[in-house]
Structures are given as C-alpha cells and as structure tokens.
C-alpha cells in the first residue's frame with residue numbers, strides 16, 4: 001500500500017442498487033491502492049431522535065469528523081411526512097454547494113460532442129425552504145428564500161472553482177426579470193464576487209434562455225452558478241446531454257470544507273441485487289472526492305480507467321446498451337488501471 | 338375576397354423588429370385572402386391611468402371586443418419599476434393558458450428529428466405572483482401561489498386540447514416531491530381532470546427528470562401541462578430542440594375564449610428596421626390564431642407555405658443560416674401559397 005496513515009472517509013452505500021455500486025467503488029479503490037479506509041453507515045430503519053430522521057446520529061458525526069464521504073442513492077420512506085434523506089443531509093451538514101461536472105464520455109455517443117460543463121447549485125435555500133401553507137381552501141403558497149450569506153458563499157465557491165480549475169467563465173443563471181428581489185439579490189452577490197476575479201469572465205443568463213442555449217449549443221457555457229431549483233433542473237438537463245444521471249458525478253461542499261460526493265441517480269429498486277447496475281456515477285463521484293483530497297494521481301488513474309473502459313465499449317452495462325454485469329464492468333475497470 | 342363580413346382582430350406590432358414581421362403577416366394574410374381586418378395598436382409612450390401601464394386602455398378593449406389578437410415582441414421600458422408589458426397583458430386579459438406547439442421544421446436540421454410537443458403553461462400565477470419582500474437585510478423571499486381554480490382551468494384546457502387535437506397523452510410537470518403543497522395541489526387538480534378523460538393517458542413527471550428526458554428523447558412526450566415557471570423553462574427548452582424561439586408559435590388563451598397569439602422571441606433592437614428579421618414565429622402564431630377561429634383551410638394553406646419555403650431552403654433569413662431579407666422570405670412564402 002502506498003500510504004502510511006490511511007484517510008478515513010464515510011461511505012453511505014444507500015438503498016436499492018446502492019450496495020452493489022458501492023462495492024464496485026471499494027474494489028476499484030482497493031486495486032488502485034487508494035489510501036482510504038471506509039466507515040460504512042446505513043440509513044436507519046427508525047427515526048433517530050437526535051437527528052429527527054432516519055439518518056443516524058453516528059453517520060452524520062462520521063462525515064463531520066472525517067470531512068469527506070461518498071453516498072449512494074437513498075430512497076426516502078414514503079407516507080409519514082418525513083423530510084427527504086437527501087435534504088436532511090444537505091441541511092444537517094450545511095452542504096451549501098452542489099457541484100456537477102458534466103462532460104461527454106469518449107466513445108459514448110449522444111447527440112452532443114465535447115460537452116464540458118460545471119453546474120454549481122446553491123443547495124440549502126431558495127425554493128427548497130420547505131415553507132408552504134394553505135392560505136384558504138384552494139389557495140396554497142410556498143416561500144422561496146434567498147439570502148445574501150448563502151448567495152455570496154456559493155458564488156465565492158463557483159469563482160474559486162473556476163479559477164482553480166483553469167476555467168475562464170462563470171454564468172449566473174436567474175429569473176430576475178420576474179423575481180427581481182430574490183433572484184436580484186442572488187445576482188447582486190454574484191456581481192460582488194465577480195469583481196474579485198477580474199480574470200474570470202462573468203455573465204448573467206435568464207434560465208429559460210439558458211435552457212434553450214444549452215440544447216442548441218452547450219459549448220456556449222463553462223461554469224454555471226445558480227439558486228437551488230434552477231440548479232436542480234439545469235444539472236439534470238446537462239446530464240441528459242451526455243447520456244443521463246448514470247454517468248454524471250456530483251459532489252456537495254459544506255461549511256468547514258466537508259465534501260460529500262454522491263451519485264444523484266435513483267436507487268433503481270427494479271434491478272437491485274441483480275448485478276446489473278451501472279456504477280459509473282458513483283465511481284466518478286468517488287473520483288471527485290479524491291480530487292477534493294488532492295489525491296490527483298489516484299483520481300486520474302481511476303478516472304482514466306473508467307473512461308477507458310466505457311470508451312473501449314467491450315464491457316458496458318445495460319443502461320449504456322451493453323450486456324455486462326456490474327462485476328464484469330468493474331473488473332474491466334480494474335484491468336484498465 | 339372570399340369572406341363577406343371580415344373578422345376583426347387586434348394587432349400589436351410591438352417593438353424593435355415587431356413592425357417588420359407584423360407587415361409580413363399582413364401581406365401573407367392579404368395574399369391568402371384571409372377574411373381578417375386588423376385593428377392595430379401600439380404600446381403607448383406614457384402610462385395610461387386606466388391600465389396603470391404603457392398599454393393603452395383602447396388596446397386592451399380592442400382584444401376584449403374582438404376576442405382574438407396577434408402580438409409581436411414588446412420591450413418593457415427599464416428602470417421605472419413598471420410591470421412587464423407581457424405580464425400586464427396576461428393579467429389584464431386573464432390569459433390563463435399559454436400554448437406552444439413545437440415541431441421539427443421539415444428541411445431545417447437540428448440535432449433532433451420529428452419533435453412534436455405541445456407545452457401548455459399556466460400563465461397567471463405560480464412564481465409570477467409578483468409578491469416579494471425583504472424580511473430583514475440580506476434575506477428576501479418571494480411567494481409562489483397555486484390555486485385550485487387556475488390549476489383546474491389550465492388542466493381542463495390541456496386535456497381538452499389533447500382530445501380535440503387527436504393527441505393521446507398529457508404529462509403534468511411538477512416538483513411536488515419538494516413543493517408538496519403547491520405543486521401537490523396542481524397535480525391533484527390535473528388528476529381530477531384526467532379522470533374525466535379516460536381516453537387520454539395521464540402521467541406525472543418531475544421537472545428535473547422531464548428536462549433530462551426531453552434532451553435525451555423528446556418523443557417520450559406529447560402534451561405537457563405545468564405551472565408558470567416550469568412552463569417558461571420547458572417551452573424554451575423545447576424551442577431549442579427545433580431551432581429556437583424564432584421558429585415557434587405561441588398562443589395565449591383567456592377567460593371567455595380570448596386568444597392572443599404572440600411571437601415569444603425578443604424585439605432584437607440590433608437588427609430592427611434592417612429588413613433582416615425572421616417573421617416565422619409571428620406567422621406561425623398567426624396560424625394558431627386562424628385555427629382558433631376555425632379557419633383551418635386558411636391556416637393549412639399558410640402553414641404549408643411557410644414550412645415549404647423553409648424546407649426548400651432557397652430563401653432563409655440570417656438566423657437560419659441564409660441571407661434573405663424579411664421581404665424576400667415573405668415573398669417566397671406568398672409564392673408558395
């Protein structure tokens with residue numbers, strides 16, 4: 001093994017196909033001699049009174065202590081009015097920025113070539129406030145909250161990301177022509193931060209126009225930063241350009257430098273346990289975690305093996321039009337290391 | 338002329354390129370012997386106290402009286418905190434449904450073939466309530482309003498549209514997993530209406546997933562119905578699939594059967610007055626107005642001439658990669674009648 005003291009990282013295998021694709025990550029990391037020791041945590045089956053959710057106190061503490069984690073898909077138990085597990089993690093760990101790199105996979109053809117986009121989504125407020133109520137029968141309202149603090153924080157993250165990754169443009173996505181105060185404040189914060197980064201081009205694009213431009217010519221964009229719901233929408237749109245959520249990594253950044261990488265696709269209960277799932281999104285998310293830890297050699301080696309395997313095309317899971325099992329695909333990646 | 342009593346329709350040529358593309362519509366209608374007499378109204382240069390906006394009282398009365406109208410792009414004067422002219426029209430005329438058919442134009446190649454989608458957008462409430470305020474310094478909120486009345490009304494319109502246009506599926510687009518009360522009410526209303534149309538398939542799709550599916554495979558959808566902001570976003574996305582807002586018609590339906598067709602692209606001040614603008618979106622919008630009036634023969638004849646001209650490819654405006662002037666393109670359409 002290459003490291004003397006292993007780095008401890010939290011692993012939430014999650015539900016459905018989660019454990020299988022997490023197994024794939026563990027294997028690849030082991031074979032690549034990544035100096036990481038996983039602390040595995042499963043979602044509880046009962047509400048933990050200390051978190052008021054199915055997430056255990058220990059699992060949150062584990063992420064807080066380790067500062068890094070990886071999470072598979074989590075299905076939120078329906079019907080009892082519980083907060084989504086994903087949202088609870090974002091709130092409890094204050095995961096303020098969700099970063100989704102989205103690039104064309106060599107050899108995997110879609111309608112678009114050379115997509116290379118980074119969406120950076122404010123992850124804690126906006127339309128996700130959870131504040132809704134019925135005014136009178138038949139009239140309901142929900143509150144969108146935009147704060148200066150959260151907007152500055154995510155804008156700062158976006159510009160820092162652009163600069164440190166050699167990217168030259170940040171586009172702030174908004175609907176300030178309609179939501180002048182809320183999205184207006186978001187833009188104001190982006191502008192303030194933009195002034196501190198004169199070397200990065202800054203522009204503002206209305207969300208409807210952004211979506212139209214993205215499907216016409218995604219090369220028009222580079223790094224996109226936006227409030228919560230727009231980020232939810234646009235990151236999925238971008239994923240669609242290169243093949244879908246099964247192929248796109250995601251990483252959540254929290255206060256104090258926490259990084260929780262996650263596969264954002266669903267738990268696919270229909271194929272769970274059948275050795276059919278595609279581990280690519282979780283593997284690529286794990287790679288973003290390695291980059292966060294500045295383990296760039298390991299990150300490059302694993303990322304190249306994943307992309308090489310998909311590009312070669314001999315081993316692909318069913319969602320990519322192949323017939324490989326999760327384990328054969330994983331072995332092929334290991335052979336490419 | 339083929340008609341004895343002409344139908345009166347209101348025409349808002351609008352700003353920028355508006356008058357040129359409106360001229361194109363007037364010419365084509367004249368040459369096709371469409372029995373319409375236009376009542377032209379321009380946006381005022383001062384606030385009309387009776388409408389509290391730059392829209393004149395007479396112009397709104399004209400649409401109310403005629404029941405049908407066509408509008409070009411309107412640029413909202415900036416800076417004085419006025420309501421957008423488009424929003425004012427929607428509010429004042431209670432234009433509750435915005436219908437945007439979006440289909441691939443034969444011979445005009447994009448990344449997508451055979452797109453054939455109808456987006457139906459709730460046009461009066463949701464995120465467009467205009468209710469926003471600062472809670473404390475650095476904390477602003479905006480209200481999204483969903484009502485049973487407006488949701489039922491637009492759902493009813495969508496199912497009626499699907500049925501009367503021989504379409505077999507309606508997808509309600511939402512984010513009710515997050516906005517359970519507001520989008521939840523919207524869905525509840527759609528479900529109620531769906532029950533009255535057992536012959537139309539009904540499904541519910543989360544907006545982020547919808548955007549991903551649309552860019553992967555737009556053929557998955559047929560008629561889409563949704564709250565205001567989602568409709569704004571998705572209709573532009575769909576327009577992008579087939580080439581942009583310069584090619585897509587739009588029609589607003591109001592209480593009492595009012596139909597106000599409109600080109601939804603901008604006023605393009607940079608090319609205004611230069612005989613360079615593409616009149617296609619306004620022409621196709623005018624065609625939807627004819628269909629609303631049940632002048633299907635005229636509608637077919639004009640639509641075929643527009644599509645035939647674009648398909649032939651000899652005369653195309655610059656935005657479509659050609660070098661024709663507005664008037665040459667218009668003449669080519671007339672020659673195709």
Ligand SMILES: CC(C)[C@H](C(=O)O)[C@@H](O)C(=O)O
Nearest residue numbers: 084086087232264514515545
């Ligand atoms: C599952 C859902 C609550 C979540 C969201 O809306 O944020 C998902 O779409 C995502 O993007 O992570």
Ligand SMILES: CC(C)[C@H](C(=O)O)[C@@H](O)C(=O)O
Nearest residue numbers: 177178208421423424569601
């Ligand atoms: C101009 C703007 C206010 C408008 C909207 O947001 O509705 C436009 O984007 C549209 O779709 O008609």
